[in-house]
Amino acid sequence: MFRYIIRRLIGVLILMVVISFITFLLFFAIPSNPAALSCGKGCTPTVIKATEHKMGIDEPILVQYGKYMKGLVTGRTFGEGTAVNKCPAPCLGFSFKTDQPVLGMITDAFPITLSISIGAFVLWIFFGISTGVISALKKGTIIDRVTMFVTLATVSLPSFFTGLMLLYFIVIKYGLMTFPSYVGFLDNPYDWAKNLLLPWITLAFLFAALYTRLTRANMLETMGEDYIRTARAKGLSERKVIFKHGLRAALTPIVTIAGLDLGGLLGGAVITESVFNFNGLGRLVVRSSTDLDLPVLVGVTVLAAFFIVMLNFLVDLLYAAIDPRVRLV
Amino acid sequence: MSTAAVATPEPAPATSPRAFLDVRDLHVHFPTEDGLVRAVDGLSFSVERGKTLGIVGESGSGKSVTSLSILGLHKGTRAKITGEIWLDGVELVGMSNEDVRKLRGQQMAMVFQDPLSALHPFYTVGDQIIEGYRVHNKVNKATARKRAIEMLERVGIPTPNKRVDDYPHQFSGGMRQRAMIALALVCNPQLLIADEPTTALDVTVQAQILDLMKDLQKEFNSAIIIITHDLGVVAEVADDLVVMYGGKCVEDGTVEDIFYSPRMPYTWGLLSSMPRLDRLRQERLTPIPGTPPSLINVPSGCAFHPRCSYKSLVPGETCRTEVPQLAEIEGGHRTRCHLSKEDKERIWTEEVKPKL
Numbered sequence: 001m002f003r004y005i006i007r008r009l010i011g012v013l014i015l016m017v018v019i020s021f022i023t024f025l026l027f028f029a030i031p032s033n034p035a036a037l038s039c040g041k042g043c044t045p046t047v048i049k050a051t052e053h054k055m056g057i058d059e060p061i062l063v064q065y066g067k068y069m070k071g072l073v074t075g076r077t078f079g080e081g082t083a084v085n086k087c088p089a090p091c092l093g094f095s096f097k098t099d100q101p102v103l104g105m106i107t108d109a110f111p112i113t114l115s116i117s118i119g120a121f122v123l124w125i126f127f128g129i130s131t132g133v134i135s136a137l138k139k140g141t142i143i144d145r146v147t148m149f150v151t152l153a154t155v156s157l158p159s160f161f162t163g164l165m166l167l168y169f170i171v172i173k174y175g176l177m178t179f180p181s182y183v184g185f186l187d188n189p190y191d192w193a194k195n196l197l198l199p200w201i202t203l204a205f206l207f208a209a210l211y212t213r214l215t216r217a218n219m220l221e222t223m224g225e226d227y228i229r230t231a232r233a234k235g236l237s238e239r240k241v242i243f244k245h246g247l248r249a250a251l252t253p254i255v256t257i258a259g260l261d262l263g264g265l266l267g268g269a270v271i272t273e274s275v276f277n278f279n280g281l282g283r284l285v286v287r288s289s290t291d292l293d294l295p296v297l298v299g300v301t302v303l304a305a306f307f308i309v310m311l312n313f314l315v316d317l318l319y320a321a322i323d324p325r326v327r328l329v
Numbered sequence: 330m331s332t333a334a335v336a337t338p339e340p341a342p343a344t345s346p347r348a349f350l351d352v353r354d355l356h357v358h359f360p361t362e363d364g365l366v367r368a369v370d371g372l373s374f375s376v377e378r379g380k381t382l383g384i385v386g387e388s389g390s391g392k393s394v395t396s397l398s399i400l401g402l403h404k405g406t407r408a409k410i411t412g413e414i415w416l417d418g419v420e421l422v423g424m425s426n427e428d429v430r431k432l433r434g435q436q437m438a439m440v441f442q443d444p445l446s447a448l449h450p451f452y453t454v455g456d457q458i459i460e461g462y463r464v465h466n467k468v469n470k471a472t473a474r475k476r477a478i479e480m481l482e483r484v485g486i487p488t489p490n491k492r493v494d495d496y497p498h499q500f501s502g503g504m505r506q507r508a509m510i511a512l513a514l515v516c517n518p519q520l521l522i523a524d525e526p527t528t529a530l531d532v533t534v535q536a537q538i539l540d541l542m543k544d545l546q547k548e549f550n551s552a553i554i555i556i557t558h559d560l561g562v563v564a565e566v567a568d569d570l571v572v573m574y575g576g577k578c579v580e581d582g583t584v585e586d587i588f589y590s591p592r593m594p595y596t597w598g599l600l601s602s603m604p605r606l607d608r609l610r611q612e613r614l615t616p617i618p619g620t621p622p623s624l625i626n627v628p629s630g631c632a633f634h635p636r637c638s639y640k641s642l643v644p645g646e647t648c649r650t651e652v653p654q655l656a657e658i659e660g661g662h663r664t665r666c667h668l669s670k671e672d673k674e675r676i677w678t679e680e681v682k683p684k685l
Contacts, residue, residue, distance in 0.1 A: 225446065226441060226443065226446040226447040227447055227448055227449040227450070229397075229402060229441070230441060230448065230449070230512075231449070232402055232430075232433070233400055233402065233433055233434065233438065233439045233441075234433065234434040234460065234461040234464060234512070235430050235431060235432070235433035235434035235435060235461075235464045236460070236464055237430070237464075245449055248451055249449070249450070252451075322451070323450070323451060324451060324453075324496045324498070325450055325496070325498050
């Protein structure tokens, strides 16, 4: 078990190196020069050269990558002479665009994304699974049919649509809420939740429908299993049969998908963040890619990849805890 | 006072000589989109305590549906059940699901085939037995656990106090079936239904499981219904036998009746298709031609007539047009067949028996 965890963690590390390297490579495949972009009109080649040097993109890509990796571990100093910019470890460099340290930009944006994702996650898991179970148990009835129709509709609704509709009706037309703007959880938990409510609903809407269908399908399958018949033959109450024997088995595959979905979201809920004007990781990555802001892009990409890989790993651990047949080796 | 009319003696309580389990004219029908599936169509049988009834027949002849109906596991589904099922003087078909639930596991229990899928993969064997015990007995976990270990020991699981914490997938096939039996017997049920209890097991283990069931029957004096398509199994354990075809009983009687003087072409077919090691191998086994009937469009008349090689012996089209009644041959041995008694006897002794 312990060895398994160590081995997986080493795997995570290697994957991170590979992903960051690929991001580097891809960035240089783009036929565009961030130095030229940053010095604007009337730039002379010498200025561009100087800027390139300052950015550190005049060196061969492997050297750049080596320096980047070294900076991550030991810290790094940019520039020479008077214009020295110290960057302590773990150094992700400075933004080409704003000269801010990338690490700071990420740590500012991450809590916002985390708040949106976790809240939405809780909502969609709760509603998705409960409606899924009800729908499965009432299979073929009007409740089931309506649920299935509604989920089909909501799955097809993109989150920019639901987000904008919520904003329009709740904030603008009926003024039930003020326009949401992020408040830190530690500053004021109530305002935090209140401001995040609409983004949560927007994001959860999409996922909940998916999870309803998934739960329903799994639940229908498990309730037809032989061990459910055994549970009934033992004389268990229907409640116990459904929840202890049925749901337990039906939820196992959902754990995997939920973990991966959450991991994906932690790298940035781009559309929801944009609709509600929350400066999370998603918006950061959009901005940095339009600005060709390599350090920010690599930083966020590696972080996003990290979440996916880590949650994948956690799901595997969790799965072994849930299903005794799974052995970690 | 003294002028009071002499009280007529209370009518003796209807001590109807009802068997411990008495199934009367049971019908189980499932309405489906393709039509009405007549899974069980007018089945009657009875079992006394301490006795074993075998129900044999091909797949889809209604064996399992019958057992699930006795346990009331069709309640709340779309199945339409009519007829009577009396267990120890109580009628089950008309009983509420909640009342039958209380009997399940307690008074009647079931051993399912394929114990790997019939046991929950996420709970230990012990937990599943403990759960079954605690539904019907108000005891704490420790007591129930002791009971579970005792049951596992009883069915011959080695080191039961360790294996009690194993998951079903850590058990071998035979051990899983033993665990399944332990689970069924944990509340000392008076009726045990075993649905193909040995189908997934190899023959040595099969014999052990059958012996185990016999031993336990002696100990608890329970009634057992054993459902199988394996005639070897019923010959081993059953006292009485019901042969089912197309949802109906086509022949019933004691095991001796049916093995030594069967009087129905379908039973002959079953016996002919069974390999025998105690005879010289003369020819290939004789399978029954054709396929089991659809339970939606059951053949008219005798359900077996399309596959029966002796129907030409019955005058006219009777086999095709008229459903034969379950008629007594002698002493409780009954068949559902239009052939005359003499024909049946002649065919069996002259044509079928020598070839077995």
